[in-house]
Amino acid sequence: MQNRDAGHTPVTVIGLGLMGQALAGAFLRDGHPTTVWNRTAAKAEHLVAQGAKLADSVGEAVAASPLVVVCVSGYDAVHELLDPLDEVLHGRVLVNLTSGTSEVAGETAAWAARRGGSYLDGAIMAIPQAIGTADAVILYSGPQEAFDLHEPVLRSLGAGTTYLGGDHGLSSLYDVAVLSLMWNILNGFLQGAALLGAAGVDAAAFAPIAKAGIGTVADWVSGYAQQVDDGAYPALDATIDTHLASMEHLIHESEFLGVNAELPKFIKALADRAVADGHGGNGYAAMIEQFRKPVEVRI
Structure with a gap:
């Protein structure tokens, strides 16, 4: 009506x-x-x-x-x-x-x-x-x-x-989903700014490079969404095994420079679980399987 x-x-x-x-x-x-x-x-x-x-x-x-x-x-x-x-x-x-x-x-x-x-x-x-x-x-x-x-x-x-x-709950679910996106993007930027800051680089100098990187990742979202909906995770860019090697680099750099390494270690722990579940050769979108299930033991 x-x-x-x-x-x-x-x-x-x-x-x-x-x-x-x-x-x-x-x-x-x-x-x-x-x-x-x-x-x-x-x-x-x-x-x-x-x-x-x-x-x-x-x-x-x-x-x-x-x-x-x-x-x-x-x-x-x-x-x-x-x-x-x-x-x-x-x-x-x-x-x-x-x-x-x-x-x-x-x-x-x-x-x-x-x-x-x-x-x-x-x-x-x-x-x-x-x-x-x-x-x-x-x-x-x-x-x-x-x-x-x-x-x-x-x-x-x-x-x-x-x-x-x-479904009355959908608006709230979308809201918190976007909040998750916001915090993860901002935390990634702040981790990077802390790393570069330890080398004497101002966050302002990092900002334009960070924005470009965020834009690149944003372009991947639609493709990843299709993989998630299809339940198939082809490694079109890199496998989770390859990502793990880069995660090790991030952890090493953080610890070497005296920067907090808790966030990259948590990310790697999730990726380790994905590999243990048989997704090492899949694309990064396979990580959705880790986010879909609760864990009983806190990392």
Whole structure:
């Protein structure tokens, strides 16, 4: 079902931290009647000056709009605010853009359903300044009917509005998957900067070489993804056995220069397991098999 009045759909934003303020501001810029609420009412002053209505209570804020967007400190805060409302949520679409996990997303979806509301879980892959621009990617998961109904409104928050599917936990899973990517890239850069720093090289001198290397690896991702989905890992560039030799070099250099070698040793330990499982002659994508299974003994 499409919402023909999407251009004027009222929306409520609960939580006015930096991100919440950015969300409300984007809705206002696109002409949506916007109701806001925050524990500290003073944070709403500039939004009220732009035309937002400040609700006196959470219940009044929820009742004001068919679409309610929540962005607070955590899921505990979401429930603290909304649990007492009960039937006020009936017939409304609740979009939770609070960071959390797939487990609590599913629990919150069931909680909203018991109160007669539709629930979309979301993940914001952008900084507050990017909200409402082409650079903002926001992921949503939950009932497609609820997403389709308010998709034109949600697109006010960014051109990268993306629906992932009916599983409420998908947005949180994508979020933490990207966080894993971010930390691994940054940790690799910092390990390299520490190595070069021990030789008197500034991190600024390393940065352009690091960016080029990251770009090269990024070009491999699609091919690796296909191998992972196919369950076949041809050694198109190098085998895991070959990678192991280079990992030894990284460990040696780190220890020789007095740089922490824990990260490269951990990476090599995973590769050693892959070889023990018979993947030494496969391409690096075969390492996915190590990440798919938990381990009982910590390295």
